[in-house]
Structure formats: C-alpha cells, structure tokens
Amino acid sequence: IEANFSAIQEDDGPINGLITVLHDVTEKEKIEGERREFVANVSHELRTPLTTMKSYLEALADGAMTDEEIAPHFLNVTQKETDRMIRLVNDLLQLSKIDSKDYRLDMQWVELGAFVHSIVERFEMIVKDKNIYFHRHIVKQPTYAKLDADKLTQVLDNIISNAIKYSPSGGNVTVTLLHQGNKARISIADEGMGIPPESQERIFERFYRVDKARARNVGGTGLGLAIAREYVQAHDGEIWVHSEYNEGTTIYVTLPYSTFKGGKV
Ligand code: ADP
Numbered sequence: 256i257e258a259n260f261s262a263i264q265e266d267d268g269p270i271n272g273l274i275t276v277l278h279d280v281t282e283k284e285k286i287e288g289e290r291r292e293f294v295a296n297v298s299h300e301l302r303t304p305l306t307t308m309k310s311y312l313e314a315l316a317d318g319a320m321t322d323e324e325i326a327p328h329f330l331n332v333t334q335k336e337t338d339r340m341i342r343l344v345n346d347l348l349q350l351s352k353i354d355s356k357d358y359r360l361d362m363q364w365v366e367l368g369a370f371v372h373s374i375v376e377r378f379e380m381i382v383k384d385k386n387i388y389f390h391r392h393i394v395k396q397p398t399y400a401k402l403d404a405d406k407l408t409q410v411l412d413n414i415i416s417n418a419i420k421y422s423p424s425g426g427n428v429t430v431t432l433l434h435q436g437n438k439a440r441i442s443i444a445d446e447g448m449g450i451p452p453e454s455q456e457r458i459f460e461r462f463y464r465v466d467k468a469r470a471r472n473v474g475g476t477g478l479g480l481a482i483a484r485e486y487v488q489a490h491d492g493e494i495w496v497h498s499e500y501n502e503g504t505t506i507y508v509t510l511p512y513s514t515f516k517g518g519k520v
Contacts, residue, residue: 256280296462296477300343303471304336339474346478350461353485360403360489364516367398367439371432374411378419386424392431398439400512401520406486410494413479414443414506420473421447421504438492439512444505450498458496459484483508 257280263272311329319325352358371393379389418428426446433440450458450465457463462477464470470477487494487508498504511520 293461297347300462300477301340304340308333308336335474339471339476342474343476343478346476346482349482350478350485353482353489360406362401362403364399364401365404365407366516367400367432367441367510367512368393370404370407371411371430371441374408374415375430378415382419385419386426387419387422388425388427390427390429392429392433394433396434397514398432398434398512399514399516399518399520400439400490400510402490402510403486407490410483410486410508411441411443413483414508417475417479417506418443418445418447418504420475421445423447434512435509437511438509441508441510442505444503446503449500449502449504450496451500455496455498459494480506 257278259276259278261274261276262270263274264270311333315326315329319329372391375389375391382389415428415430422428422445428446429442429444431440431442431444454463454465458465459480461481464475464477484494487510490510492508492510494506494508496504496506513520
C-alpha cells in the first residue's frame with residue numbers, strides 16, 4: 256500500500272485536517288515483477304543457444320573445421336540452435352502482437368472434420384520415420400466452425416508437435432473430434448511421460464516447462480501452449496489438459512460450432 260498525505264489548511268491558518276490517499280500498489284508491483292521475469296526469461300532463453308553456438312564455432316575455428324567427422328556434426332548443432340532462436344523470436348513477436356491486440360482474426364467457415372484430417376495427414380507425412388502412430392476419431396456429422404484457419408492450424412500444430420516430441424518411440428497419438436453439448440471438442444492424446452499434477456495448470460504459462468533441459472533438447476521454446484491458449488480464447492474456446500504421470504497426456508480444445516455452414520454458433 257502506498258500512502259499520500261495532504262494537509263487541509265487555509266492560507267497560513269491552522270491545519271484542520273489531513274487527507275490520506277491510499278493506493279494499492281500490489282497489482283502494479285505484480286505486473287512490474289512479471290515484466291521483469293519475462294525479460295529475464297527471454298534473455299536467458301537467447302543466451303543459452305548463443306553460448307552453445309559460440310563454443311561450437313570456437314571449436315570449429317580452433318581446428319575442428321578440418322576434421323571431416325566432427326565438422327558436419329558441429330555445424331549441425333549450430334544450425335539447430337539458430338533454428339530454435341528463430342522460432343523463439345517468431346513466437347515472441349507473435350505474443351507481443353497478441354498482447355497489444357495488434358492482429359485480426361480472419362474468420363471463415365471451416366468444416367472441422369476435414370480440417371483436422373488435413374492437419375493430421377500432414378503430420379503423418381512428417382513422422383514417417385519416427386515410429387509414431389496416428390489415429391483419428393472424427394465425428395460423422397458435419398461440424399462447422401467460424402475460425403481463423405491459420406491461427407487454429409498453429410494451435411493444433413503446437414499441440415500435436417508436443418505430443419510427438421514427448422512420445423516414446425512406437426507411441427500412439429490419437430486425435431478426436433466430437434460434439435459435446437454446444438461445443439465441438441478436439442482432443443490430442445499421447446502415450447508420453449505425462450505431466451505431474453502440480454505442473455498441469457502451469458504448462459500454458461509463458462516459458463513454463465516441466466523439465467527445462469529436456470524441453471530445450473527437443474527444440475521447444477516454452478511458448479507453444481501459451482500462444483495456443485491465447486488463440487483458442489480469442490475464438491471463444493477453451494483449452495485444458497488431462498494427464499497421468501508416466502501414462503500420457505491429452506490436450507482438449509473446445510470451440511463453438513454449428514452443424515451447417517453459416518449457422519448460429
Ligand atoms: P515447449 O516448446 O517447451 O514444448 P510448450 O508451451 O509447447 O513449450 O509446452 C510447455 C511444457 O509443457 C513443455 O515444456 C512440457 O514440459 C510440457 N508439455 C507440453 N505438452 C506435453 C505433452 N504432450 N507431454 C508431456 N509434457 C508436455
């Protein structure tokens with residue numbers, strides 16, 4: 256609490272009162288604290304790949320460059336780190352646009368069944384040699400939603416890439432679309448290591464990771480689910496997680512829908 260005192264006094268007369276104005280500074284401090292933490296996180300996230308790149312480049316300069324076996328491997332590491340930094344900066348720019356409401360949703364009617372099919376199909380092509388099996392359960396009835404297809408593609412991409420990243424070899428990833436009351440519900444279930452209960456609420460926070468080292472190893476930025484949550488909420492939808500530690504994780508996304516194009520959602 257911040258307090259300002261002013262005396263009530265006419266000219267040089269006696270002081271006959273005091274006005275006290277109390278400000279609640281806790282909210283202000285909280286926002287300031289969050290901002291500081293965010294900047295610290297960003298700096299740290301950028302410093303880590305930069306430090307790695309620096310040491311690999313130094314090793315290359317110190318002679319590794321002429322070693323035909325080591326050189327390609329070292330170059331590969333620096334390329335991977337550069338890619339991750341680009342992803343990180345792109346994600347940050349997106350979040351900054353979201354925060355300043357500097358974006359527009361390009362809403363179009365989309366049939367969600369076909370939409371989900373096409374996204375899963377694309378992933379099936381990508382993971383061919385990764386030993387992950389996709390399954391789809393798509394409701395038979397038409398499911399029309401008015402949405403920004405690019406943004407929602409990104410939401411599902413982020414969730415499905417996580418399912419793949421955190422899946423064991425030979426794991427199943429099941430994508431389901433069904434009708435639940437007046438909402439269409441998409442779920443992505445994997446058989447990965449799961450998320451401990453105390454972390455489940457937090458995975459949608461910016462930069463929150465259950466296991467930082469592991470998440471970085473698999474190339475994550477820690478922002479994928481934060482972006483997903485922003486976009487889902489911008490579509491009047493909800494997103495949540497259900498996970499059993501060591502058994503698997505399911506991410507749910509609900510959206511308003513209609514059984515016909517142009518219907519009330
Ligand atoms: P990242 O880029 O690190 O994957 P996300 O925002 O996409 O960032 O996810 C945040 C964290 O949530 C991850 O680092 C991971 O710890 C956890 N997580 C997300 N999806 C899964 C999943 N399917 N299985 C296990 N853990 C997950």
